[in-house]
Amino acid sequence: MKLDAVDIRQAASAADIVYEALRKAIIEGALAEGENLRQDQIAQMFNTSRIPVREALSRLEQHGLITTQRYKGAVVAGLSIEEIEEIFEFRALLEAEVIRLAVPNLDRKTLDLARRHCDEFGKESDSAKWGETNRNFHYSLYEAARRPYYLQIVRASLDRIDRYLRAQLTLTDGMKRAAREHEAIFDACAKGDADLASALTRDHILDAGRSLVVFLREQRG
Amino acid sequence: MKLDAVDIRQAASAADIVYEALRKAIIEGALAEGENLRQDQIAQMFNTSRIPVREALSRLEQHGLITTQRYKGAVVAGLSIEEIEEIFEFRALLEAEVIRLAVPNLDRKTLDLARRHCDEFGKESDSAKWGETNRNFHYSLYEAARRPYYLQIVRASLDRIDRYLRAQLTLTDGMKRAAREHEAIFDACAKGDADLASALTRDHILDAGRSLVVFLREQRG
DNA sequence: CATAGAAATATTGGATCCAATATACAATGT
């Protein structure tokens, strides 16, 4: 008998499942900031004990998605406007560099994929999916940089402000502007102009940050 | 009776203590890469149960200091030369920006402190302490950037290559060169020349990375 | 009625126990 070798994937642990589910809920805004996360309650939701829940919460805290106090529990982390500004500034620096490194490595296949994600973003009407298609577009290009460590940090920093970014996209012209900027970034990439793609990415992020901060200042008073 | 309000620090949990101890051991190289970390064994060392140990290990994994496999346990993470190069490149980008942001905020007190750390580094003869004094010098300046998120990432990225960086410092002229470069960085900061301080910091990190990689290529064959 | 203090309840942190899996090793057949 002969079989093709198959890479058997380790089944995810309970902690992995809980972690991913909570992470998704937080970055999508399904869990409001400040909301209490009771270990028992979460454990029951996932039909498990508190042990894997605690491990998941510990990981979330390391990533800054929740804050915990000893014997008091965990709450979904909220960010001050200053913190949000800092993270947007950080992302602008980092992602501008990542796209610069990516452009020389872009091949036909990757560009086609990015093109599709770009179109998808432009056409998407379900605001709940904007965050996902936005990520897909950027990451499809970023992958070409072949910098796994950079991308891990990019992902972590985006996780922390994704909720707010999604809010920004729903602003009056947020989506339209983002779609236009994506087109410009894609064109620069397709032309192989790394400096332009970098500068556009930087502006894309800083613009989103600025209009979000304006919005939040009004909202929060 | 009147008392000054004191910020009572939450006593550290067992998991915190184990985490910090293991983190220190790993970044200082006391635990060799590839070394097995048995939960039971660690628990006994700290006179505790495996629960806090597991939480500590989970955090270490999130920070990339160890790798774990389900039902097989944790080992101290090792980095390939490519990964080391990527992290040095990343640090150069990030820390160059941090020092640029810090320079305009530097005051007399901070400069004095940095001056002392710089001298201390130059005089330090105990190679085990170089890593610490090196951190002290850079961080004393970085703090002035007032960018807590940046600094958190800087710390995490330094943690991952600190073992190797310490090795680099022990190289023939590693310390002498680093001390000279620190002097130059300090002078640029004292002069208020942000661009120069940034460029020097960038070169400082890239130099260290390059000579480390040369060393590792020989060592690893 | 308002408030301070005590008791009751809820929640987290840690210890111990059990289940799932991996590793080491011996037994067995060729």
Add this chain to the structure above:
DNA sequence: ACATTGTATATTGGATCCAATATTTCTATG
């Protein structure tokens, strides 16, 4: 001798139990 299979041991993942702490509720008292 060698590979294979079964078994014993070690180790991790998860469940349950207990201790420490926080929060709420109740009660007594002014």
